[in-house]
Amino acid sequence: MLARLISTFFGVGYAPFASGTAASIVALPFAWLIAHYGGPVVLALAAFAAFGAGVWSCGVYIRESANKDPSECVIDEVAxxxxxxxxxxxxxxxxxxxxxxxxxxxxxxxxxxxxxxxAPGGLGVMLDDMVAGLLAGVIVLLLHLAKVI
Known part of the structure; x- marks a missing residue:
């Protein structure tokens, strides 16, 4: 039950379509609040905490569902x-x-x-999104430092 709640980000993963995009959108206000009150380092730490929770919960979810990358597992998009x-x-x-x-x-x-x-199991579900987040973040940071945004 706990693994399902975490991996679906409290049910967001059951959105009828584009569940990954829905999870990313839902993650944004939480990201803003964490960054506003804790700063970017705390937000990065929250991302890595979500990553760890996601490796575990998605691993459990995959074993229970026999699906290698279930679309309802969206904690990877949040992280x-x-x-x-x-x-x-x-x-x-x-x-x-x-x-x-x-x-x-x-x-x-x-x-x-x-x-x-x-990568196998929950790690494979989570790792590609962390790499995508890192790439996106570095590009945004470079554009910000260049005063483009």
């Missing part, structure tokens, strides 16, 4: 989105770009995102 936002300025354009780039990398799976997905 990856939070990591991307940890690099972003605490502004609407910064978070919007972090969202867009994270979703783009998560969907298209360019190198090194795609190979990260090949």
């Amino acid at each position: 990856g989105q939070w990591l991307a936002c940890a690099f972003a300025p605490l502004t609407l354009p910064g978070f919007a770009l972090a969202f867009a780039l994270f979703r783009l990398f998560d969907i298209l799976k360019p190198w090194p995102v795609g190979p990260a997905e090949k």
Whole structure:
């Protein structure tokens, strides 16, 4: 029961379509609150805590469902989105770009995102999203430092 709650991010994963995008959208206000009150380091730590919880919960969910990467497991999108936002300025354009780039990398799976997905079990579910979040976050940070956003 706990693994299902965590892996579906309290039921968000049961959205009728685009459950990954829905989870990323739901993750944004939480990311803003964590970054606003705790700063970007605390948001990054929250992303890694979600990653750890997701490796465990998605691993349990996969074993129970016999599906290698169930679409309702969306804690990976939450963790990856939070990591991307940890690099972003605490502004609407910064978070919007972090969202867009994270979703783009998560969907298209360019190198090194795609190979990260090949890890076994819950780690494979989670790792590609963390890599996508890191790529998105670094690009957003570079654009912010270059005063583009």
